[in-house]
Amino acid sequence: MTPDGFPVVGIVGAGQLARMTYQAAIALGIGVRVLAERPDESAARVCPLVDIGSPDSPADLHAFAARCDVVTLDHELVDDEALAAIEAAGGIVRPGARALRFAKDKLHQRTEFAKAGLPVPAFDEVRAASDIEAFAATHGWPVVAKAQRGGYDGRGVWVLDGPAAAADLVRDAQARGTALMVEAFVPIERELAVLVARRPGGECVVYPVVETVQRDGICHEVIAPATVPSEVAEAAREIGLRIAELTGVVGIFATELFLVDGALLINEIATRPHNSGHFSMDACATSQFENHLRAVLDWPLGPTDLLAPSVVMANLLGEDHESLAPRIPSAVALPGGVHPHLYGKEVRPGRKIGHVNAWGADAEETRARAVQAAALLTGRTAIASAASLPVGRTS
C-alpha cells in the first residue's frame, strides 16, 4: 500500500502501456511499481518506483509481486509458470496465467475458441512440412503459417505460396525450436477491433468497435467508431464479451477481427491495454488505462462513450534517429487540434515511438488531421491527402 492507504499495482514490463497506465494511476491516487529490464525504458523514465529485473526470471517476478498488491502486465512475454506459482501462493495476478495462455499460445487459443463455437479461420497444428501440404490440399494455397508463441506486429507470421516455401519455413523453424501452426489464408476486406474491460466478478464494459488500418502487419491508424453495419458492430461486441467469459480475463483486453464477406473472424487477442484502444485516451469517457486499473483493482468500471462523433489515432513510426521535440509545434498547430502521446523512446526507423489522437465532427477531416500530424511528427515529407487514404488492409 502507499503511505496514504492506496493499493500498489505492479506492472511487469515498462513499455508505453505501463507508462500510460501510470499516467491514469496518478489521478486515482493509485501507487504503481514497474518491473523494468533497463532504467531507460518508457515507463521507468516517468515512474519513481522501478524494480530492475527480467520478466523471464521467476525470482525477479516473485520478489516484485511481494512488493505489490496486484500484479498486471505491460506485455505477454512473461514467464507464465512463475505467474501461476505467484497465484497459487495467494498473490493476485490480473490477468491470471489461465487467461494469459490464450494470448500467448495461439494453438491453444484457436483450439479452445473453435470448441466454443467462436469464429476462427480454419487451422491445424504443424509438426512437419507435410502437415502444411495436407492442410493446403483442403484449403488451398496460399496458407498462413504462424509461430504458436511469441509473434507480434507481423513478426512470427508467414504467407506461404506452395510446398517449397513450406519446407523452407519448417526447416528454419525446427532449427530455432519454433513450434508452428497453419491457418487458411483469409481475403481480408477490413480489420476491426473491440476492447472489453472485465472485473473479477464478470462485470464488463465494451468500447465502441473500431476499424484498424494495417500496413505490413503493423497498425497505422485506428478509426473510432468503425463505419460498419450495426449488426457487424453488435457481432464484434458479442465476440468480445464471449471471449471475456471464456478466458476469465481480468482487466482490459482487445480482440482483433477480420471482416470477410460481411462475417467476422477472430485474428488475435491481447490480454492487456492495446494499441487499438489508444483512441480512448482523450476523447472517451474513460480511457482504457483507467478502466484497466479499475478492473484489476475490482473497482466499478467507467462509461466508454465517445465524446466526439469521430476519433482517429495515428501511430508514430520512426523514420530517422532525430528527436521528435522540434517537430511538435508544427503538428500541434494543425487547425482543429491534435494530441500527441509520446513514449520517451529513442527514435529508430520503424519503431513505434508514440501516437497522436484527433477528434472532430467529420470523420474524413479528422482522419486527415491525425495522419498529417503523424507525418509532421515523424518527419515524413509526403503527406497523403484525405481522399487518397485507403481504408482497410493495404498489404
Added chain:
Amino acid sequence: MTPDGFPVVGIVGAGQLARMTYQAAIALGIGVRVLAERPDESAARVCPLVDIGSPDSPADLHAFAARCDVVTLDHELVDDEALAAIEAAGGIVRPGARALRFAKDKLHQRTEFAKAGLPVPAFDEVRAASDIEAFAATHGWPVVAKAQRGGYDGRGVWVLDGPAAAADLVRDAQARGTALMVEAFVPIERELAVLVARRPGGECVVYPVVETVQRDGICHEVIAPATVPSEVAEAAREIGLRIAELTGVVGIFATELFLVDGALLINEIATRPHNSGHFSMDACATSQFENHLRAVLDWPLGPTDLLAPSVVMANLLGEDHESLAPRIPSAVALPGGVHPHLYGKEVRPGRKIGHVNAWGADAEETRARAVQAAALLTGRTAIASAASLPVGRTS
C-alpha cells in the same frame, strides 16, 4: 534537456498543480523537475526528478533554474527578487517576475488595473485605522480589508463592520508586519472565472467562462459553461484578454470575477493553473495543464472547447483523517460516471485533497452527480439533492 532532446520544465512548488502538470507532460514527452520542500509533497510523490529546497531561498532557486530549460510556478509564494535575478541572468521564467507581481501584490494590481480602466471595486491603501474610516465614510460599512500580499482561499480577507473592528485589525496587522488595503464591500450575486493561456508572443486562447460556487471563501464547485447572458460571458473573456496583455503573463492564468447587478468586477487573478480550470482535465479539448506547458515552451496552444454540454468540478475537502481509497468504488459507480483526481495528500478536515469531474447533457443532473461523488469520497453522509443546491455565493 532530457536524453531524447526534450526541454525540461522546472516547477517551483510540488503541490497538486505541479502534479497535474506533470501528468500532462508525460504525454508530450516533456521533462519535469519539481522544487519541493519535502519529498512527500503531492507532485514529489509521482515525479522522479525532485530537488528539495525552498521557494524563499535565492540559492535554491538559482540552483534549480540551472537544471531546467524553463522555470514555472506551482504557487505564487516564491521569492520574486530571485526570479527577477534569474531572468536578468538570461534564465527563462514563465510567468516572469513582472507578471507575478500582479498576483502577489494586490495593491499594485488594483492600482494598475484601475489605471488601465479595468473594472475593480473601489479600493485604497491602509496605513492607519483612520484610512479605513475615511474610506467607509465614502463607500459605507461594511468594508473589505485585505492583506496586500500572501492571502488565498479566504485567508487574508476580513469583512469589517465598523471603526472598532478596523482598529483591532490594523493593530494586529501592524504587529505582524502585514500591509493592508481596503475595498468596497460588493453585494455579490454570482462568481465567475475565466482562464486564458498566453504565449510569449501574445497568442492567447480563452476557456469557456465558468461559474464558481464559493462557501466561506473556498471554491466548492465549478460549473462549465456558466449560465450567464452571452454579453456577460463576452465581457469576461474580454477582461481576461486585456489582463493578459497588460501583465504580459506567459502560461495559464485565471481571473476570478464578481457579477454585481449584471456587471463584472475583478476579484482576484492567479498567474498559474487554477482550481477554476480543473474542469478542463477530462472533458475539454485541451486541459489547462497541457496548455500551460505549451505556453511556457512557446508551442502553439490547443483548442479549448468543451466535449460535453455540461461539465462540473467538485472539490474534495477533507472531513476526517481517513484514506480516500476505500471510498472510491462507491463514487465511481455513480450512473453516468465521475472522474476523481486525487492529490496524494494526507486527509485532514478542511484540506483540499482532490477534485472530481462529471459531465453530461443535463446541467442539473451533472452537478448533482459531481456533488454526490464528492460527498461519497470525503465521507460526508448528508448529500444535498440537486434541487437544494444553491447557485452563487452562499456566505
